[in-house]
Amino acid sequence: PGLPLLHQPPELSFMSQILSDVISTVEFNQTGEFLATGDKGGRVVIFQREPQGEYNVYSTFQSHEPEFDYLKSLEIEERINKIRWLPLHNPAHFLLATNDKTIKLWKVSERDKRAEGYNLRDEEGRLKDLSTVTTLQVPVLRPMDLLVEASPRRVFANAHAYHINSISVNSDCETYLSADDLRINLWNLNITDRSFNIVDLKPENMEDLSEVITVAEFHPHHCHLLAFSSSTGTTRLCDMRASALCDQHAKLFEEAVDPSHRSFFSEIVSSVSDVKFSHSGRYLLTRDYLAVKVWDLNMENKPVETYQVHDYLRTKLCSLYESDCIFDKFECAWNGTDSVIMTGAYNNYFRMFDRASLRDVTLEASREVCKRRAVLQPRRVCVGKKQKETDVSVDSLDFRKKILHTAWHPKENIIAIAASNNLYIFQDRLTPNGHHNTPEIQSAPPKWQTQPNPPTY
Numbered sequence: 001p002g003l004p005l006l007h008q009p010p011e012l013s014f015m016s017q018i019l020s021d022v023i024s025t026v027e028f029n030q031t032g033e034f035l036a037t038g039d040k041g042g043r044v045v046i047f048q049r050e051p052q053g054e055y056n057v058y059s060t061f062q063s064h065e066p067e068f069d070y071l072k073s074l075e076i077e078e079r080i081n082k083i084r085w086l087p088l089h090n091p092a093h094f095l096l097a098t099n100d101k102t103i104k105l106w107k108v109s110e111r112d113k114r115a116e117g118y119n120l121r122d123e124e125g126r127l128k129d130l131s132t133v134t135t136l137q138v139p140v141l142r143p144m145d146l147l148v149e150a151s152p153r154r155v156f157a158n159a160h161a162y163h164i165n166s167i168s169v170n171s172d173c174e175t176y177l178s179a180d181d182l183r184i185n186l187w188n189l190n191i192t193d194r195s196f197n198i199v200d201l202k203p204e205n206m207e208d209l210s211e212v213i214t215v216a217e218f219h220p221h222h223c224h225l226l227a228f229s230s231s232t233g234t235t236r237l238c239d240m241r242a243s244a245l246c247d248q249h250a251k252l253f254e255e256a257v258d259p260s261h262r263s264f265f266s267e268i269v270s271s272v273s274d275v276k277f278s279h280s281g282r283y284l285l286t287r288d289y290l291a292v293k294v295w296d297l298n299m300e301n302k303p304v305e306t307y308q309v310h311d312y313l314r315t316k317l318c319s320l321y322e323s324d325c326i327f328d329k330f331e332c333a334w335n336g337t338d339s340v341i342m343t344g345a346y347n348n349y350f351r352m353f354d355r356a357s358l359r360d361v362t363l364e365a366s367r368e369v370c371k372r373r374a375v376l377q378p379r380r381v382c383v384g385k386k387q388k389e390t391d392v393s394v395d396s397l398d399f400r401k402k403i404l405h406t407a408w409h410p411k412e413n414i415i416a417i418a419a420s421n422n423l424y425i426f427q428d429r430l431t432p433n434g435h436h437n438t439p440e441i442q443s444a445p446p447k448w449q450t451q452p453n454p455p456t457y
Helices: 010-020 266-270 311-322
Strands: 023-028 034-039 043-049 055-062 067-069 074-076 082-085 093-098 103-116 140-156 166-169 175-179 183-188 196-200 213-218 225-230 235-239 251-253 274-277 283-287 291-296 305-308 332-334 340-344 349-354 360-364 403-408 414-419 422-428 448-450
Touching: 023 082, 023 403, 023 414, 023 422, 034 082, 034 093, 034 414, 043 093, 055 140, 082 166, 093 166, 175 213, 183 213, 213 274, 225 274, 235 283, 274 332, 283 332, 291 340, 332 403, 340 403, 349 403
Parallel strands: 166 213
Antiparallel strands: 023 034, 034 043, 043 055, 067 074, 082 093, 093 103, 103 140, 166 175, 175 183, 183 196, 213 225, 225 235, 235 251, 274 283, 283 291, 291 305, 332 340, 340 349, 349 360, 403 414, 414 422, 422 448
8 A cells, every 4th residue: 555556566576476377277189299278367388299208388378468347347367267179170279268258269370481572562571662563473482490379260258247167169169168157158169249148047136046157068979968067066967959048957966965964064065166078978077175076977866986085174174264275176187098087185286096996096296296207106194193204194284285277188197287386297107118007096006207397387
C-alpha cells in the first residue's frame, strides 16, 4: 500500500516471476515424440525427443496473455489449464491450449527454406517501383537454418461463463469438448463463432446448486461417448446418440458410502479431480483426494480396483482444510498397456500401482535426489515410529511441495512429472543386455532414472 503502481519491490517482482514459471499442465502427443507443458505465465514449451532418447526444448511460445473482463470486473489469468494434441495428419503439429476463458488452436511447423528472387518485392520484402521491373525471373528456394514457428490458427472464445477446467479431442478428429463448472460445450475444430451446449447443470435458482463439473473427457474410440465427473464424487457416462442435450446420463458410476463413516470432510475428499479412459476404452480411472479408482464401464455400483494414495492423511484433514490443501486437484495417468497407474502426492512424491501384482511404489521427484543418471529409491511414509532411516514421518511432510500434474509416454516407460517450476523426465533403467526393465512393480521395484540434465524452467 502506498507504492506507485509502476514501481514494485524487487522481491515482489521476483516472486511473481517464480509463480508464473509454475507448470500447470503436462501432455505427451500421440507418438510420444513431443511433450508439451503449460505454465501459469501463459507460456507453452514443447520438448522433442532426440535420437539418443533425451528430450530437449523444441519450441517456446506465449499462448495466452492476461485479460480483463470489464463487464464483470473480472481479471482473466493467462495460466494454461490444459493442453491437448490433435492427431498427426501432416508434418505440422496442432495442439489446443486453454486458460480460464479462451481456447486456442496452435500450429507448430518447421521451415528450413526461404523463397528468394521475387519480381515485385526486394530482398527486404518491400514493393519495388514497377517502372524498374524490366525482366521476369522465377523465384527459387534457398536453404536456411531450421526455424520452428508457432502460429494461432483458431481462437474459440466467449462460450463459457465459468472457468474452463477441461478440454478433450474427440476420436472423430473433427470435434472437441470444453467443460467449465456447470456446462460442457461441443465444438467443431473449424468453427469458432458457435458451439453446442451438451451438458448443463446450472439450476434455475443458484441457491439450489448441489454439484459442479470437475473434469470431462471423450472416449478414445467411440466418438459418441463422453464421461464427466463432479464434486460429489460421481462420474457420468453420456451417449450423444440418445439426445442432443446429455443431461440424462447413460450410466452413473458411484460408490456407496457407509453413513456411519460420513464426516464434515467426506464430500470434499470424494470430489473427483481427474478422470482418464484406459487406452483400450474398457475402464475409467478416477482420482479423488485420497485414492485412485478403476471402474469397469459395465459395472456402475462400485470400482473394480481401489488404490489408497495417501490414506495416512485422514487424521490431518482438519489442518489440510485450514490450509486449503484439501482442495488440491491431483491428476492420474495410465501407462501404455493399462497395466500400471500413476498419480501424484505431497512432499514431491508420486505413486505407481501395478494392477496385476497389486504392488505399489512411492518415488520422489526433487532436485536433491534427481542427479544425472540417478536411480530413484523407493520412499515410505510412516505414521508411527520410523522403521528405517529413509522413512519419512507423516508429520514432516511438506505440503507446499506437491505433484499435481503427471503424464506417461503412450508407448514406452517414460514419465513426465511437474513439480512446481521444475519438469522431471524419468525412464526405466536399461538392463545389461540393453532391454528395458519390466514395467511391473515387483518386490524390487523397477529402477526409474532421470534423463541426463532434466529440463527445468
